Amino acid sequence: MSPETAAPATNGANGASGAPVLSVRNLHTAVATPDGSFDVVHDVSFDINPNEVLCLVGESGCGKTITALSIMRLLPTPPVRITSGEIVFDGNDLTHLAERQVRDVRSERISMIFQDPLTSLDPVFTVGQVMTEVIRTHRDATKAEAREMSVDILRAVGLPAPEERFDSYPHELSGGMRQRVMIATALVLDPEILIADEPTTALDVTVQAQILERLRAEQQDRNMSMLLITHDLAVVASIADRVAVMYAGEIVEEAPVDELFSDPRHPYTQGLLRALPHVSRKRRDLVPIAGLVPPAQMMPPGCRFAPRCPHALEQCWDEHPSYEVNGSVGLRCFNPQPF
């Protein structure tokens, strides 16, 4: 396996082992514009291992959500489509499955929840109508059985009065309740992987903590793997087993969570951590990362972070660094720095 095609071969921090449940290999996803086609996800590779939480971190627009939507085959095509790469799940390449087969995977085996619970639920159907339809699309269940399954999972995710909520419309629920409904709908068929795209960003802080705790508990109870997308390093610290850091459409560093926080190698990861407030570093100013993310149609030919990197070498400007995997750590950098 060449370094280009590898991803860090690690197990979950909680000791689970075995082959990865899902492998993304050299994924390229591009958006077509009148000026040509540009990669918004560029050469992304990672594994999701059984029973672990992998966090995909990065600032807005770095390609996290597009990566997740590529896995679910939910890209808005056109203009966005996968141009090359593989997403291997259960021996199949999801990028080449027929639409019909992809539908069988969705929700039944890989589920996804979204950022904004206010707009992500169908406003003219009740919670129960949608959950029942999802169940009966995948399973032979009577309406009564579907109702029972739904109420059970609604109760499990901590929704108060689940029997009544089953017949509620989304507008009758609070933001936190709606997110619980979305989680319940995503988990009702007991999927192997849950992809959560900024699940707590639209919620207020106290509810955020409850939802994260609930997600973590469900992940462990069900021996499920989770891909959590976030820009919030506090969320990462509280829930992740492993972290992949994305910058400008690429994964620049991947490591087990403790290692990433204690010994980040990539200057971008280091910059992110320096920009965090920290109780132990009293009265130290936060250090912002200078400059802006280059737009997709104006990517530098060398390292994409070079224009903002304090440690950039001549080589960083001319050559594009490849993604090197060393044990449990993956890195895309010519000049890694001690933290």
Next chain:
Amino acid sequence: MKRIAARSIYTLIVLLLSSIAVFYAIRLSGGDAVSARLPASASFEEREEFRELLGLNDPVHEQYFRYMGRLLTFDLGKSLTNNADIFDMLTHHGKNSLILGAAAFGLVFAIGVPLGILAAVRRNSWADGSVMTFSVAGMAVPNFWLALLSVWLFASTLGWLPSAGCCSTKQLILPAVVLAMEGIALTVRMTRSAMLENLGQDFVRTLRAGGLSEASIVGKHVLRNAMVPIISLAGLRIGQIVGYALVVETIFGWPGLGQVLVNAVLRRDYPVAQFFSLVLITIVVLSNWLADVGYTVANPRLRKT
């Protein structure tokens, strides 16, 4: 419920005000009911005597209260022109109008909604282009002209359909289509834009992530969301059909309420004109009220409170 009650009171007020407007308007429009009834040779004294008999020399507000009093006891009176019982006219012509109106109303949705869905699902295709061109034409062409054109083409030239008359199915086709045309054109447009708007909503992605089929997502979830504005404006389509029925019934010689009203106004047949104006106004106002109720039923967000 409060919303529906408020709308009902508003509806009653509109009905009352329009009854006054109709009553005055027909008396202000010149001409005289007397000439409708008496032969042209009648003397001045005979005419004056007849006016007195009908109470037409009293102040208009007295006539109004007398008329409304009789109306409320279901004494509709008789036509001044042919002495026909107005209630009989209502049932006979009302039935014809109901057939024509219902056919047109059905066509508006049976044709408009599917074409709109087609245009939305196949956006920017040739199908979308032709549907939208048809829609623009349908809105731009005035229905009296469309009526004449369709008579010329389908009746005179091709001879497929009769040009006028009542009440066979074949005779119904042309007036119903002409009457429905503008409603179809508007419904196509509204359906298309409402479908497209809802297809772009976040909840569609959530449903796709749930593994639902495209048929269910588009045909059930998106359509149901898109129907909210369409249902709420369905009442307005009724109003439109009632208004256009005056023209279309007259052109196609369809003996409905519209034709009766046009003739009554031309002959200054006050009782008939007043009553049938009120009937049409009531239908329009009630259909608007229905639209409001329909909107509440179609949109769960308005159902409570």
